[in-house]
Amino acid sequence: MKIRPVILCGGAGTRLWPNSKNHQAKQFIDFGNWTLLGKTLERTKASIYDAPIISTNKKYLSKVKQHLRKNKISKYKIVVEPAKRNTAPAILSTALIKDIPDNQPLMFFTADHLIEKMSIFNKAINKNKFNLNENNIFVFGIKPKSPTSDYGYFLTKKIKGNINKVTRFIEKPKEAKAKEIIKKNGYWNSGMFYLRKDSIINNFKKYNPTIYRNCLAAVNKAKYKSNTYHLNKSSFIKATAKSFDYAILEKTKQINAIKLDIPWSDLGSWKEILKMYDKNKSKYVKKKNVFYRPWGKYTNLFEGKEFLIKELFVKPKGILSLQKHHHRAEHWLVTQGNAKITLNKETIIKKPGEHIFIPLEAIHRVQNPGQKPVKIMEAQVGSILKETDIVRFQDLYGRVSKK
Incomplete structure (x- = not known):
């Protein structure tokens, strides 16, 4: 039988x-x-x-x-x-x-x-x-x-x-x-x-x-x-x-x-989903979806319904702007290096394999204080998943939002 x-x-x-x-x-x-x-x-x-x-x-x-x-x-x-x-x-x-x-x-x-x-x-x-x-x-x-x-x-x-x-x-x-x-x-x-x-x-x-x-x-x-x-x-x-x-x-x-x-x-959980995308990212990477920034680069791996999976590459001493989002929350999974993360009034160090949740409207940034690149898998979750949904408060590269 x-x-x-x-x-x-x-x-x-x-x-x-x-x-x-x-x-x-x-x-x-x-x-x-x-x-x-x-x-x-x-x-x-x-x-x-x-x-x-x-x-x-x-x-x-x-x-x-x-x-x-x-x-x-x-x-x-x-x-x-x-x-x-x-x-x-x-x-x-x-x-x-x-x-x-x-x-x-x-x-x-x-x-x-x-x-x-x-x-x-x-x-x-x-x-x-x-x-x-x-x-x-x-x-x-x-x-x-x-x-x-x-x-x-x-x-x-x-x-x-x-x-x-x-x-x-x-x-x-x-x-x-x-x-x-x-x-x-x-x-x-x-x-x-x-x-x-x-x-x-x-x-x-x-x-x-x-x-x-x-x-x-x-x-x-x-x-x-x-x-x-x-x-x-x-x-x-x-x-x-x-x-x-x-x-x-x-x-x-x-x-x-x-x-x-x-x-x-x-x-x-998004942590497990990010692990899955990290393991299989070669299937999702396309050159046209790689975007270079003063702090390093990011790659858009997959956009689903109300979620976007990205990989961030933060070069040594690279610092992203201090920012918040009105329409999305984010999940970060560090896969390489030690990431120094600001979340509202807290500063947290996350090591490879560690995850952090960035709630809607939370003020946050990530920086790489080390000598080796930091890699982070990111899941953006929300109704608008565009770069326009960024409100910058501080930025080394002169990109602070005008009041």
Whole structure:
């Protein structure tokens, strides 16, 4: 029996757009002729997988169908949620549709993750297919590249059959604590799950019968049309809004881990997005988008909807003007050298790998006090992303805005 991939595609992406009413869901953002949902759908074309099932909401249904057409996927099922109820009801109601036999292995992908080296990932999934039973759950751990508080972690111990049993989950620790966890061979918790349909049912019946009862009614009363299940609203809204972690993972003892050492990110912050562009910038650089300034140069790498990605190159002793913006906030990720940053009344030194957020209307500047160039990846986020949206207060090169 093949593995059925289920893609959870209901997230709103509000973390990336704190000041925007019309924020874009992360999985649909065009990052340069590709989207995270498109990459996720591409993954499901591997020979180990059956036709995908996508869990989404009414608002995103047309975008999901567009992506399926673009990726030439004609066999699929969509489960439409009538209200937001977090991942526990989403996972359960998707698993309950009649297309899935009880012992079918289900691989739950999140639509907004970036995963590389999929051959290693798929090999690990296939290998563990025979370790699935009617009660256990496999979660995916990623070997940390550095201590960070952006992700949760877990610890494991080896049990019979060379299986890694999860002994403890740690939710987004502070950096010092993360260093300790990594020393104990802790892994990032990727938030992807692998289990059989009967395991989902048995775990919900045991640990969250209310969610089970209401999701079952929502599926049984669903309207089915054009490969799409529209879940019954009156039943679904009675299901408690809970994450799968809180509803099930915190309660069951039968959690195992598949540990992977592959490039992975959920692109959940502009810092992670900037890292991704920095890693792949050769694909985006065009000579006509390089602009020279007295302090160095900048390169426009990619302009998306309400965001612009740039790389700044600040020469030794170079100083940008002290400035602010009315229409955009900025995220900076230092990739080379030590940057001296003014943010309102504060002066901060940022080293390679460190990030800083420049809010809308904040007075700021960057300078390079050192002997080596400073490089910064910048994300401008806002409604106007032009050089005209610069109000200068001080400038070594005579470019102060006239009052």
